[in-house]
Amino acid sequence: MNETEAQPPSASTGNVRAEIIHALSARMFAGDDLAGSKLPSERQLAEELGVGRAQVREAIQSLGLLGIVDIRHGDGTYLRESGSDLLPRVIEWGLFLGEPRVLDLIEARQYIEVALAGLAARRATDEEIEQLRASLDAMDRASGDEAAFVELDVQFHRVIASAGRNTALADVLSNITSLLRVWMARSLRAAGETTSSHGEHVAVVEAIASRDRRAAESAMRQHMRQAERRLKRTLGDAPSQIQARHLPD
Secondary structure (H helix, E strand, C coil): CCCCCCCCCCCCCCCCHHHHHHHHHHHCCCCCCCCCCCCCCHHHHHHHCCCHHHHHHHHHHHHCCCCCEEECCEEEEEEECCCCHHHHHHCCCCCCCHHHHHHHHHHHHHHHHHHHHHHHHHHHHHHHHHHHHHHHHHHHCCCHHHHHHHHHHHHHHCCCCCCCCCCCHHHHHHHHHHHHHHHHHHHHHHHHHHHHHHHHHHHHHHHHCCCCCCHHHHHHHHHHHHHHHHHHHHHHCCCCCCCCCCCCC
């Protein structure tokens, strides 16, 4: 592999995992790794890319969700497909426009976010609630800057996931968010403003702070529905099978 084919991710980037995925995709589709071939170990990849093993593991899990690699616990990670000009685009843009998996991930995120909000209302510490309020202030200051707002949005939901005290749900949500991140930015850009999204976050925090599980779930459900509507507006030219999927009341 040439040095130009997969550069180590920059430490200054706000999304290290995405940079690792870019680097891994460049490595896998350079032609050295064929369909069914075993990828180097996490330790080897971490050394090659100049990052931590945990970050490599998270990136590989994201590739597994995309169906690009087969993760065999106790055996290793195998490439499902041979190199393709299209597959790197799957990594760069999150998912193909019109892929059913886009909706599958959105639907999964909705259920997980609502569940974690309810758990956070019961389990969040005072410190975590203050962190959420600080995130609201930061998002308010970032109004108009979609890239910064998305980064703060991800951090906001990460605090809620942590406050829910369910690592299984939090880990799944983390991987889903990494795949939908680009769509989140595009939907906010298409909406042309961040004020409405910020207001939805305020309602979630107030419900969690009041320790009202039902209110927290309801506020998060409403936020997820609005986020879905914003996303759907970015898919106006998508195939007709792209339809909204709403959470039940």
